[in-house]
Amino acid sequence: MVKPLENRKIDTVVFDIGNVLVDFDPRYMYRKVFADEAEMERFIETVTTPAWHLEQDRGRTMAVATRLLVSEHPERRDQIEAYYKRWDEMFNGPIPGSVDILHELEGRGYTLYALTNWSAELFGRARETFPFLGVFREIVVSGELGLIKPDLEIYGVLVDRTGLDPGTSAFIDDSPANVETANRLGFTGIAFTDPPALRDDLAELGLLDRTGAAG
Known part of the structure; x- marks a missing residue:
């Protein structure tokens, strides 16, 4: 469970891709x-x-x-x-509940980015296979940089490339080590386990309703 915000308003959400949005x-x-x-x-x-x-x-x-x-x-x-x-x-396709949440966040106007550990040779195929990835304003791909999470440097590339403020950004990843690094940098980290728990965490932060589709 994430902690409720204290005088901070989340306007940006950063997603991991593998085993958060794609199985x-x-x-x-x-x-x-x-x-x-x-x-x-x-x-x-x-x-x-x-x-x-x-x-x-x-x-x-x-x-x-x-x-x-x-x-x-x-x-x-x-x-x-x-x-x-x-x-x-x-691959066993997209994770439906997670992709639903992604689109709900898009519908509510949040800025969406992705930071993924993925082979540069293979990520083009992911873009073709999973068209919902097109909702992200920017996707930082580890294999294109020679850096991987949880190294601090790749988070720095994300911040420099997008201009996001970690203090107003949520970071979702299935790796506790990756979430821990994000927290150290000032993000509001969310350790992904499954879509219902993710929805609860985002609702705790005031980003989504607990019951589903955005109003």
């Missing part, structure tokens, strides 16, 4: 590759790890990332190469 999980694809769930989990935990994936969000190319991992696990070549060959199968 992403490599398991959606890898369940088609592995017959055994436990083997799949071991593969994700020890081969195509979140730390490995994050370096592509920082700017490493898919080709280099794949080559490096295959050199370490040559027996897993086919499964490793599937990661980016079948990238689109890792």
Whole structure:
């Protein structure tokens, strides 16, 4: 639960994208590759790890990332190469309640930005697949900068590029570390868990009604 504002009026909302607005999980694809769930989990935990994936969000190319991992696990070549060959199968579409909230905020006139850890090579496909991303005035993409959340520098790029005031901005992210950095910089941070909880947090801040569509 976020704290109610004290003499501050939120006029800007910054969204993370992956697993806040878009449902992403490599398991959606890898369940088609592995017959055994436990083997799949071991593969994700020890081969195509979140730390490995994050370096592509920082700017490493898919080709280099794949080559490096295959050199370490040559027996897993086919499964490793599937990661980016079948990238689109890792998505389960938009998160409906979250996208509804995004459009409600748009309808109420709030300024909307996004700050996302995402591969520069792949983000163009996201724009094509998820047209609702067009509501954002600016999207700062980590892979285009060589920076990732929760590094302070990428938040600085967001502020410099948009001119937003963190003191009048809410920041929504599913990573507690990313939210913590935002709070340190003066944003009103909201740790995303699911759309109903997000609506409650935004209602607590006076940005939305608890019951749904804006009036």
